[in-house]
Amino acid sequence: MPEPLLRVRGVRKLFPIKAAGWRTHAQRVVHAVDDVNFDLGAGEALALVGESGCGKSTLALTLLGLEPLTAGSIRFEGQELAGAPPEVWRLARRHIQMIFQDPYESLNPLMTVGEIVAEPLQVHKLATATEERRRRIMAALDDAGLKPAQHFMRRFPHELSGGQRQRVAIAAALVLEPRLLVADEPVSMLDVSIRAEILNLLADLKVRRQIAVLFITHDLGTVSAIADRIAVMYLGRIVEIGAVNDVLTTPQHPYTQALLSVVPAPNPRLRRQHIILQGETPDPVNLPAGCRFHPRCPVAIARCHQVDPVLQAVGAGHAVACIRTTELRTNTL
Amino acid sequence: MMEQATGGYRGVWRRLRRNPMGMIGLAMLVTAIGVALLAPWLSPYDPNAIIRVTILDIYQSPSPAHWLGTDDAGRDVLTNFLYGARVSLTVGFFASFIAVSIGGLLGLSAGFLGGRTEGVLMRFTDIMLVIPDLPLAVVIVALTKPSLTNIILVIGLLGWTGTARLVRAQTMSVKQRKFVLRARAVGAGNRYIMHRHIFPLVLPLMVVNTVLVISLAILNESTLSFLGLGDPATLSWGQMLNYAFTRGAMSAGAWWALIPPGFGIVWVVLACTLLGQGLEQALNPRLLTHHLAADRTLTSHRRLQPAPTSEGATPGNR
Numbered sequence: 001m002p003e004p005l006l007r008v009r010g011v012r013k014l015f016p017i018k019a020a021g022w023r024t025h026a027q028r029v030v031h032a033v034d035d036v037n038f039d040l041g042a043g044e045a046l047a048l049v050g051e052s053g054c055g056k057s058t059l060a061l062t063l064l065g066l067e068p069l070t071a072g073s074i075r076f077e078g079q080e081l082a083g084a085p086p087e088v089w090r091l092a093r094r095h096i097q098m099i100f101q102d103p104y105e106s107l108n109p110l111m112t113v114g115e116i117v118a119e120p121l122q123v124h125k126l127a128t129a130t131e132e133r134r135r136r137i138m139a140a141l142d143d144a145g146l147k148p149a150q151h152f153m154r155r156f157p158h159e160l161s162g163g164q165r166q167r168v169a170i171a172a173a174l175v176l177e178p179r180l181l182v183a184d185e186p187v188s189m190l191d192v193s194i195r196a197e198i199l200n201l202l203a204d205l206k207v208r209r210q211i212a213v214l215f216i217t218h219d220l221g222t223v224s225a226i227a228d229r230i231a232v233m234y235l236g237r238i239v240e241i242g243a244v245n246d247v248l249t250t251p252q253h254p255y256t257q258a259l260l261s262v263v264p265a266p267n268p269r270l271r272r273q274h275i276i277l278q279g280e281t282p283d284p285v286n287l288p289a290g291c292r293f294h295p296r297c298p299v300a301i302a303r304c305h306q307v308d309p310v311l312q313a314v315g316a317g318h319a320v321a322c323i324r325t326t327e328l329r330t331n332t333l
Numbered sequence: 334m335m336e337q338a339t340g341g342y343r344g345v346w347r348r349l350r351r352n353p354m355g356m357i358g359l360a361m362l363v364t365a366i367g368v369a370l371l372a373p374w375l376s377p378y379d380p381n382a383i384i385r386v387t388i389l390d391i392y393q394s395p396s397p398a399h400w401l402g403t404d405d406a407g408r409d410v411l412t413n414f415l416y417g418a419r420v421s422l423t424v425g426f427f428a429s430f431i432a433v434s435i436g437g438l439l440g441l442s443a444g445f446l447g448g449r450t451e452g453v454l455m456r457f458t459d460i461m462l463v464i465p466d467l468p469l470a471v472v473i474v475a476l477t478k479p480s481l482t483n484i485i486l487v488i489g490l491l492g493w494t495g496t497a498r499l500v501r502a503q504t505m506s507v508k509q510r511k512f513v514l515r516a517r518a519v520g521a522g523n524r525y526i527m528h529r530h531i532f533p534l535v536l537p538l539m540v541v542n543t544v545l546v547i548s549l550a551i552l553n554e555s556t557l558s559f560l561g562l563g564d565p566a567t568l569s570w571g572q573m574l575n576y577a578f579t580r581g582a583m584s585a586g587a588w589w590a591l592i593p594p595g596f597g598i599v600w601v602v603l604a605c606t607l608l609g610q611g612l613e614q615a616l617n618p619r620l621l622t623h624h625l626a627a628d629r630t631l632t633s634h635r636r637l638q639p640a641p642t643s644e645g646a647t648p649g650n651r
């Protein structure tokens with residue numbers, strides 16, 4: 001099997017937290033990302049889905065080396081990035097670009113759109129000829145749907161709408177012609193009315209430019225427009241991963257089922273009964289023993305309090321981390 | 334929308350123009366600078382002319398020949414006053430330039446680099462902060478030759494602590510902002526980020542601070558001169574006050590020897606304070622304060638929230 005574009009193994013990111021009292025000697029940690037494994041092929045889009053605080057952003061930041069890993073391995077195009085020297089990261093960042101959640105905060109208010117989009121070229125000392133640089137900036141703005149491009153070059157971010165700002169961020173990511181785009185909830189801060197446009201733009205770029213996309217979202221409803229595969233994340237770990245179709249039509253993990261049950265289904269015949277999860281999200285500091293989902297799981301049994309399940313294949317490319325998967329499936333069939 | 338207010342430095346000037354107090358301060362400062370520059374043309378007499386004085390020339394009250402009377406040496410007070418503006422403003426500008434450069438450099442380094450560097454630099458700043466400036470300045474100036482250069486150096490080298498703390502705080506808050514993270518994600522290094530993203534957003538604060546430090550420096554110079562530690566070769570406003578007090582202007586009832594230098598000092602200090610406050614208000618609050626960190630403060634992770642609109646409502650009310 002050829003090496004995928006991105007290969008993530010056992011990635012772990014723990015944030016130590018300051019002890020509240022001077023007597024507590026035990027170092028407490030936030031398990032933001034806790035043993036994550038997945039592959040992402042060239043030109044493929046993987047949606048990473050999970051509720052707020054499950055570690056999606058932290059995972060994205062570790063993939064770009066913006067948060068140092070606690071443990072694990074990240075290979076990009078066969079090159080190990082975990083613990084790699086700055087030069088290796090620098091080169092990797094030419095090919096991995098990120099779009100942040102908040103387009104109001106992620107653009108420098110004192111820089112024009114032209115300067116913002118030129119920045120990656122400047123930082124990597126690419127397209128140093130004025131004419132070529134200008135051409136690449138215009139092309140990127142154009143590809144991001146900011147037309148006519150020269151109309152936007154001299155604008156400041158505050159003169160643009162949220163959607164336009166996110167397009168500027170996309171243009172700045174595109175200008176380096178990356179192979180992987182990490183989009184961290186790119187539409188969650190935008191008006192509902194313009195979300196679809198931005199999602200379509202990303203989907204279109206993925207197809208036209210063959211860019212692999214790691215699309216992070218807390219909203220399962222936005223997934224199918226872009227993604228080929230879905231990874232569902234719960235408390236720092238992937239609990240189910242598979243092709244979009246498989247996961248959306250035959251979700252195996254009780255958490256995925258709960259998430260899906262409350263997504264307004266476009267097709268009323270497919271509507272399921274709402275599964276309301278009991279309890280609160282356990283905090284990532286004091287993880288429950290056994291399966292980390294068991295306190296909220298509607299089908300948890302005694303063994304779930306002890307066994308920490310690992311991802312196991314349930315179909316072609318479809319894997320689930322739940323000890324009851326096979327048993328429950330045979331029951332319903 | 335609040336974002337409408339940001340963007341470029343041009344907005345600062347536009348908002349300053351609408352701030353009456355700030356504009357009054359600016360006009361007052363420009364007047365003072367104008368007086369200092371035009372002193373040779375405005376002054377009725379040559380300040381360095383060697384004049385023959387009789388007892389009658391000393392502390393002459395205001396007259397058509399001497400609008401503001403004469404001083405203890407029989408020289409024209411108006412001329413002294415106009416040339417005194419040059420000394421006071423020179424000290425103010427150079428000393429505050431030194432102070433803001435040192436404070437800015439330390440504050441930027443400490444705020445940006447963090448860790449051990451920050452600890453060491455800020456401990457040093459705290460020590461400098463608790464040492465009272467004036468007594469130390471008096472001691473240093475008294476031990477060195479009281480020349481204008483020395484006074485500028487002493488005031489500048491002692492007056493940077495406030496700037497350092499202010500700049501450090503601002504640097505730390507700019508560093509937290511998402512566009513800095515985005516620049517890192519793009520591959521930018523420390524030097525680029527400092528130069529392109531941090532410094533331009535800290536600079537406005539440093540400008541405001543410079544204006545305020547100028548007034549402090551002028552006050553300090555006046556105090557030192559008044560205490561007899563001024564450069565004997567130059568006649569600053571502080572020096573004029575010193576001579577007036579020590580050479581009998583009070584007993585002679587020569588108020589004209591006291592009021593002009595006092596007025597000059599108050600004028601410039603007031604100008605700087607008003608302009609500084611005006612600039613502070615004109616600077617975008619969004620440049621000075623950290624935008625709400627939406628990611629962690631607005632969204633609670635205590636809820637299961639797959640509802641598509643649960644996070645989407647924020648842009649309207651931010």
Ligand SMILES: Nc1ncnc2c1ncn2[C@@H]1O[C@H](COP(=O)(O)OP(=O)(O)O)[C@@H](O)[C@H]1O
Nearest residue numbers: 015030032051052053054055056057058059284
């Ligand atoms: N810099 C940090 N220091 C401490 N805890 C953090 C930090 N960043 C994130 N966390 C914690 O890690 C967990 C995952 O956060 P995050 O990755 O932002 O989640 P998501 O993006 O899925 O909403 C949260 O509990 C959060 O509070």
Ligand SMILES: [Mg+2]
Nearest residue numbers: 056057185628
């Ligand atoms: Mg997030």
